[in-house]
Amino acid sequence: MQTLEQIKDRILAAFPGAPLEIIPNGSPASQPSLLLAPGQAREIAKFLRDDQELRFDYASNATGVDWPEKTVREKVKTKRIVDGVENETEELVERKTPAFLEAVYHLYSMALGHGPLVIRLRTANRTDNVALPSLTPIWRSCEFQEREIFDLFGIVFQGHPDLRRILMWDNFIDHPMRKDYVPADAAEVQL
Amino acid sequence: MEELYNWGRKNSLWPLQFGLACCAIEMIAASMARFDMARFGAEVFRPSPRQADLMIVSGTITKKMAPQVVRLFNQMPEPKYVIAMGSCAISGGPFRDGYNVLQGIDLYLPVDIYIPGCPPRPEALLEGLMHLQQKIARQRLTGPERPRHLDEKAPGEFPVPDFGPHDLVGPRLNKDA
Numbered sequence: 559m560q561t562l563e564q565i566k567d568r569i570l571a572a573f574p575g576a577p578l579e580i581i582p583n584g585s586p587a588s589q590p591s592l593l594l595a596p597g598q599a600r601e602i603a604k605f606l607r608d609d610q611e612l613r614f615d616y617a618s619n620a621t622g623v624d625w626p627e628k629t630v631r632e633k634v635k636t637k638r639i640v641d642g643v644e645n646e647t648e649e650l651v652e653r654k655t656p657a658f659l660e661a662v663y664h665l666y667s668m669a670l671g672h673g674p675l676v677i678r679l680r681t682a683n684r685t686d687n688v689a690l691p692s693l694t695p696i697w698r699s700c701e702f703q704e705r706e707i708f709d710l711f712g713i714v715f716q717g718h719p720d721l722r723r724i725l726m727w728d729n730f731i732d733h734p735m736r737k738d739y740v741p742a743d744a745a746e747v748q749l
Numbered sequence: 750m751e752e753l754y755n756w757g758r759k760n761s762l763w764p765l766q767f768g769l770a771c772c773a774i775e776m777i778a779a780s781m782a783r784f785d786m787a788r789f790g791a792e793v794f795r796p797s798p799r800q801a802d803l804m805i806v807s808g809t810i811t812k813k814m815a816p817q818v819v820r821l822f823n824q825m826p827e828p829k830y831v832i833a834m835g836s837c838a839i840s841g842g843p844f845r846d847g848y849n850v851l852q853g854i855d856l857y858l859p860v861d862i863y864i865p866g867c868p869p870r871p872e873a874l875l876e877g878l879m880h881l882q883q884k885i886a887r888q889r890l891t892g893p894e895r896p897r898h899l900d901e902k903a904p905g906e907f908p909v910p911d912f913g914p915h916d917l918v919g920p921r922l923n924k925d926a
Contacts, residue, residue: 726849727813727912734848741848742916 562590565612565675572605573598581678591662591676596690599679600717603696606665606675614665614675617697620704622711624736626684627657657684659713663693663700681713684736692718710735751890758802758828759790759885762878765801765821766794770808772835772868779871789878798824803881805874806858809837809844810851812917819857819909827898827905830885832877833860836867843867856921858907859897 666673
């Protein structure tokens with residue numbers, strides 16, 4: 559199996575200038591993933607499936623992640639000249655991370671026996687712009703899992719053949735796996 | 750007469766044949782030869798609610814499943830009894846704070862016997878069944894203590910919950926449960 563950098567270069571050779579980003583993973587698993595831009599995602603997914611060197615013909619898992627907005631505090635070293643003497647000081651800088659929803663796909667190649675390749679797609683925000691291109695036309699196994707992501711996270715997959723709720727009932731309007739979801743009966747019954 | 754009537758009912762409790770989760774596996778084990786629920790006259794699991802006397806709610810009741818469970822109970826003829834088997838059926842158990850789990854079937858059904866456990870052993874189910882038999886044997890057919898099916902004012906049907914936009918909607922049996 560090629561490394562993620564090689565796969566990225568291979569995609570860039572086929573799609574010049576495609577916005578790709580390798581997301582590092584700081585956990586012990588240290589499994590990096592590849593962030594695709596939603597606009598070109600389906601073409602790149604088709605390329606990953608059909609390319610003779612890669613042949614990722616099996617999407618084993620599709621899942622969602624909710625990233626709400628949060629404030630991160632970082633120490634930033636800055637150099638300042640005070641009274642002609644250069645001092646290095648540390649400053650605490652607060653910044654806000656953007657809020658978005660994410661769909662994560664794990665791809666394997668049955669034909670060549672390698673994998674997984676983790677690809678991610680991100681929505682523009684968490685509220686009104688939550689559409690992503692569906693990858694069900696590329697991998698049939700994504701159909702129910704994208705329905706589940708739609709149900710529990712509220713990502714609307716454009717191009718999905720049958721986008722309905724799969725776990726909750728049809729006139730349910732919330733998305734239970736979002737971080738800010740509070741169950742309707744949470745405060746009602748107390749032990 | 751009362752004794753004969755109760756004796757007949759308590760020794761031919763026919764459970765409704767359905768299972769909701771892992772507790773149902775223990776219920777199946779209890780009905781098979783090793784634990785042999787037939788010793789108590791309760792081995793005839795009926796596939797139709799019209800022929801059943803006892804509903805063993807064995808497992809987690811999801812909110813999506815709850816209306817169907819209540820509807821099945823409504824379709825059973827009186828006299829009928831409910832056993833809540835396992836912590837999920839009693840209170841929601843480990844999934845109590847989940848978004849799609851009912852916090853106990855006693856919100857919608859009149860439970861006679863609660864069997865704690867996760868899941869309860871088949872022996873526990875048999876113990877619960879024996880308690881239910883004792884409860885039936887103690888029933889008076891007249892007076893204020895008479896069973897539901899002999900009481901004109903008692904409800905004949907239990908309200909089936911509806912799917913709302915956030916949660917199940919509709920009247921609940923026991924609001925303080």
